[in-house]
Amino acid sequence: MTSQTIQMLFVDLALILLLARGFGVLAVRLGQPPVVGEIFAGILLGPTLFDGWLATNLFPVAVRPLLSGMADVGVALFMFVVGLELERGVLRGMGRNTAVVAAGSTLLPFVLGLGLGWYLLRGHGTGNGDALAFVVFIGLSVSVTAFPVLARIIADRRLSRTSVGAFALATAAVVDVVAWVALAGVQASVGGEDGHWRVLLLLPYVAVMFLVARPLLRRLVADGGADNTISMPRLAAVLSGALLSAAATEAMGMHFIFGAFLFGLVMPTSGAQGRSEAIQRQTGQLTAVLLPVYFVVAGLKVDLGGVGLGGLLDFGAILLVAVVGKLGGTYLAARVQGVPARASLALGTLMNTRGLTELIILGVGLRIGLLDDSLYSLMVVMALVTTAMTGPMLAWIYRRPVEITAPATVPDLVSTGRSA
Numbered sequence: 001m002t003s004q005t006i007q008m009l010f011v012d013l014a015l016i017l018l019l020a021r022g023f024g025v026l027a028v029r030l031g032q033p034p035v036v037g038e039i040f041a042g043i044l045l046g047p048t049l050f051d052g053w054l055a056t057n058l059f060p061v062a063v064r065p066l067l068s069g070m071a072d073v074g075v076a077l078f079m080f081v082v083g084l085e086l087e088r089g090v091l092r093g094m095g096r097n098t099a100v101v102a103a104g105s106t107l108l109p110f111v112l113g114l115g116l117g118w119y120l121l122r123g124h125g126t127g128n129g130d131a132l133a134f135v136v137f138i139g140l141s142v143s144v145t146a147f148p149v150l151a152r153i154i155a156d157r158r159l160s161r162t163s164v165g166a167f168a169l170a171t172a173a174v175v176d177v178v179a180w181v182a183l184a185g186v187q188a189s190v191g192g193e194d195g196h197w198r199v200l201l202l203l204p205y206v207a208v209m210f211l212v213a214r215p216l217l218r219r220l221v222a223d224g225g226a227d228n229t230i231s232m233p234r235l236a237a238v239l240s241g242a243l244l245s246a247a248a249t250e251a252m253g254m255h256f257i258f259g260a261f262l263f264g265l266v267m268p269t270s271g272a273q274g275r276s277e278a279i280q281r282q283t284g285q286l287t288a289v290l291l292p293v294y295f296v297v298a299g300l301k302v303d304l305g306g307v308g309l310g311g312l313l314d315f316g317a318i319l320l321v322a323v324v325g326k327l328g329g330t331y332l333a334a335r336v337q338g339v340p341a342r343a344s345l346a347l348g349t350l351m352n353t354r355g356l357t358e359l360i361i362l363g364v365g366l367r368i369g370l371l372d373d374s375l376y377s378l379m380v381v382m383a384l385v386t387t388a389m390t391g392p393m394l395a396w397i398y399r400r401p402v403e404i405t406a407p408a409t410v411p412d413l414v415s416t417g418r419s420a
Contacts, residue, residue, distance in 0.1 A: 005062045020292030031391045033152050035355045038292055039384050042299025055300050071297040074290025076260040080242040081283050083264025097337045102174035104333020105351045106143050109325025113139030116321045124375040133190045137370045140182050141361055142322040147176045149355035164343050168350040184258055190368050201252045209266045218268040221275045230278040255364050298359050302377040315378045322382055326352040349393040358383035
């Protein structure tokens with residue numbers, strides 16, 4: 001690596017952090033989550049503007065692999081935190097109502113997405129020739145919900161203490177787990193011949209993680225006091241485990257995000273809540289620096305400059321299926337469970353949030369050859385638009401003040417008929 005490459009790397013990192021922070025703050029002032037501004041900044045730095053002049057001169061070819069490596073580390077740590085938050089959140093409290101709404105929020109957009117996939121297949125043939133995997137992947141990509149972004153929106157909108165907020169988090173947690181498992185299956189189906197048998201190693205690996213690694217981690221992170229801190233040696237051991245787990249699933253022919261996510265999922269929280277919170281807090285400081293790099297790396301692959309009438313029609317179909325599927329599926333399932341109309345619409349709006357989770361899944365699709373560059377670009381814009389829609393739609397739904405209550409269970413929401 002030459003001195004000039006090192007210089008450009010440092011300049012690029014400084015530029016990325018400044019732009020991500022600036023656009024993130026601007027997004028918050030506009031009533032949007034910071035991730036909307038950060039994704040938008042990445043697209044602006046890509047080849048869409050000035051015929052790629054910015055991307056070519058600011059991010060030379062020699063620097064991009066280094067940025068991609070940093071982005072991958074940031075995504076791995078982010079997925080570890082997602083797994084940790086899911087475990088300590090609401091999965092264990094999932095009931096029948098949550099399961100039904102999660103099914104509606106997943107199945108309807110997935111089925112509509114299958115039809116969308118057959119439509120898109122004509123103009124966006126897969127690089128590996130696997131038409132069925134392409135169609136299933138499109139169905140999956142319009143079915144996801146970004147649990148971390150959703151949690152941030154719920155907190156910012158002061159819905160954390162409402163039944164709708166608790167219900168939405170529970171549903172999104174289930175949808176996220178189903179999405180990652182389904183994505184693992186899709187990736188396994190498009191692997192090479194030796195990749196298929198290596199994927200089988202995932203089953204004993206999961207068993208070892210829960211039966212062996214989890215008890216060891218319980219001893220490592222058990223709370224030792226009331227100060228909610230964790231020593232650097234313990235934190236280093238936990239993060240090393242997350243990265244090694246990511247490397248393990250990558251070696252099995254799966255994406256590294258599955259290993260990082262699984263490691264977070266097996267982290268114990270009973271008797272370790274203080275240190276778990278400390279791990280989330282300190283890891284979040286790392287991802288705050290590394291994730292903006294991921295947005296820019298993703299943005300460098302988004303080129304909207306050549307989108308013609310056909311591309312606009314494709315984007316319209318993608319956006320329509322994504323929004324109608326999520327909103328309609330969640331709303332109908334919630335109404336069947338007796339949830340009031342206003343709350344059901346709010347749930348559908350919240351579940352339509354995609355954000356970074358969608359970008360990660362799209363990145364996997366691009367990497368394994370299921371998406372071409374043009375379709376990837378359109379899907380990234382869909383993720384940006386659906387996430388940006390959430391705030392304004394919630395403001396419209398809750399024109400009247402939201403009733404702030406003590407945290408309520410889903411059966412409470414159904415039985416009392418509360419709209420908040």
